[in-house]
Amino acid sequence: MASDTAGAVAHPGGDAPSGAGTGRAPWPAPRARPGAVLAVIGTGAAAVLALWWHGTPVLHGYGDWLTNAGRITGLEAGYGVVILVALMARIPPVERGVGADRLSRWHSLGGRYTVGLVVAHALLITWGYAVTAHTTVIHQAWTLLVSYPDVLLATAGGLLLVMTGIVSARAVRPRLRYETWYYLHLYTYLAVALAFSHQFADGAEFVSNTAARVAWSALYLSVGAAITWYRFVTPVRQALRHRLRVTEVRPETPGVVSILIGGRRLDELRAQPGQFFRWRFLARGLWWTSSPYSLSEAPRPGRLRITVKVAGDHSSALEQLQPGTRVVAEGPYGALTGAVRRRRKVLLIAAGVGITPLRALLESLPAAPGDLTLIYRVSSLRDAVFRRELEAIAARRQAKVWFVAGRRADLDGNPLAAAQLAERVPGLTDHEVYVCGPPGLTAAVTAELRSAGVPRRHIHRESFEF
Numbered sequence: 001m002a003s004d005t006a007g008a009v010a011h012p013g014g015d016a017p018s019g020a021g022t023g024r025a026p027w028p029a030p031r032a033r034p035g036a037v038l039a040v041i042g043t044g045a046a047a048v049l050a051l052w053w054h055g056t057p058v059l060h061g062y063g064d065w066l067t068n069a070g071r072i073t074g075l076e077a078g079y080g081v082v083i084l085v086a087l088m089a090r091i092p093p094v095e096r097g098v099g100a101d102r103l104s105r106w107h108s109l110g111g112r113y114t115v116g117l118v119v120a121h122a123l124l125i126t127w128g129y130a131v132t133a134h135t136t137v138i139h140q141a142w143t144l145l146v147s148y149p150d151v152l153l154a155t156a157g158g159l160l161l162v163m164t165g166i167v168s169a170r171a172v173r174p175r176l177r178y179e180t181w182y183y184l185h186l187y188t189y190l191a192v193a194l195a196f197s198h199q200f201a202d203g204a205e206f207v208s209n210t211a212a213r214v215a216w217s218a219l220y221l222s223v224g225a226a227i228t229w230y231r232f233v234t235p236v237r238q239a240l241r242h243r244l245r246v247t248e249v250r251p252e253t254p255g256v257v258s259i260l261i262g263g264r265r266l267d268e269l270r271a272q273p274g275q276f277f278r279w280r281f282l283a284r285g286l287w288w289t290s291s292p293y294s295l296s297e298a299p300r301p302g303r304l305r306i307t308v309k310v311a312g313d314h315s316s317a318l319e320q321l322q323p324g325t326r327v328v329a330e331g332p333y334g335a336l337t338g339a340v341r342r343r344r345k346v347l348l349i350a351a352g353v354g355i356t357p358l359r360a361l362l363e364s365l366p367a368a369p370g371d372l373t374l375i376y377r378v379s380s381l382r383d384a385v386f387r388r389e390l391e392a393i394a395a396r397r398q399a400k401v402w403f404v405a406g407r408r409a410d411l412d413g414n415p416l417a418a419a420q421l422a423e424r425v426p427g428l429t430d431h432e433v434y435v436c437g438p439p440g441l442t443a444a445v446t447a448e449l450r451s452a453g454v455p456r457r458h459i460h461r462e463s464f465e466f
């Protein structure tokens with residue numbers, strides 16, 4: 001089932017959104033370019049390889065080659081793990097410029113490589129030492145564990161990293177509750193701490209190279225300071241300054257609720273439509289974890305709104321929140337905003353609860369009549385969150401809204417295929433496109449858009465996954 005709406009219906013949203021109609025933050029904020037961030041990471045990896053090269057004498061024999069392959073993988077693993085932590089440090093210019101969704105994908109991909117490097121390091125070093133000492137690998141492994149300083153701690157750290165990699169694998173992660181995955185993931189910090197002293201105690205590159213020790217320490221301390229400041233100190237400062245509290249919990253559709261949050265000086269947060277915060281509700285059973293939820297309307301004076309699909313223990317408990325509950329918010333984060341827009345016409349494609357940031361963009365992006373289109377994929381119309389709000393916004397702004405409801409079999413194929421999108425959205429290739437929803441649908445829609453001829457740089461996506 002599909003329907004379009006357009007007309008002149010009054011907007012029901014109450015107070016005018018702060019900054020609505022601009023699609024931009026009240027003040028310019030620095031943004032890191034994704035290419036520049038990758039270039040910095042790649043330069044660092046090359047510098048680590050140069051460190052090994054500088055401190056390596058001529059290699060002699062098979063054992064030396066194996067041992068030095070282990071040294072290289074160990075150095076790159078030590079560098080990789082601190083980069084993984086830095087990617088999740090929520091540094092504002094990086095979050096704004098790269099986007100949390102892309103950073104998460106980089107973190108996931110980098111995690112697989114880093115775990116592989118850690119395993120390769122352990123195997124190659126042990127094998128290389130065994131060849132040089134003319135002993136068995138098992139005997140050499142035991143010797144390393146009991147005779148070399150901090151190797152036992154490093155081994156424990158390596159096993160923690162491997163465990164984190166396993167629970168983050170695509171085959172395992174969907175089977176875990178968000179809360180379980182979140183706390184298991186925190187063991188990464190312990191793994192880094194356990195392995196750090198081993199690098200200085202046993203790493204040939206650091207034993208007699210003071211400059212290398214200082215630079216390596218500075219890298220780890222800088223990332224540690226960023227984590228401490230942006231993930232712990234800043235949220236506490238924001239909580240004290242803005243005094244966020246729940247003002248209302250409002251049912252939207254079965255299993256979906258909106259939470260209205262009030263506070264002071266909220267304009268200072270410089271939140272933009274399309275962004276999200278990590279919310280910590282100081283209520284029984286909720287205070288110990290923070291979860292990411294997008295703003296579901298443009299920020300208004302003294303008010304923010306999020307909309308949550310009830311899926312796990314944490315989100316289920318949000319239905320029972322009482323007005324007055326204190327809130328700690330980290331953010332804003334995310335690059336799915338009007339700041340990335342380069343074209344006049346805009347197409348928004350949402351699925352499920354992925355409508356939340358796109359509803360805020362539909363409300364606030366500047367657009368001439370007919371230049372703004374929203375496609376909303378749902379299993380049935382009764383599951384369409386904000387249906388009346390979307391229709392009213394579309395009528396007020398003379399935008400087009402297309403609800404795509406039902407199973408694919410009932411819709412005679414894929415309604416979001418390239419041909420159907422091109423037919424439904426005239427001039428599709430001239431649009432700036434924003435896509436948000438479950439990861440599978442987001443990837444599939446992105447592929448269809450590319451097949452239809454939409455340039456990759458004009459497709460901005462965010463997946464709702466942890």
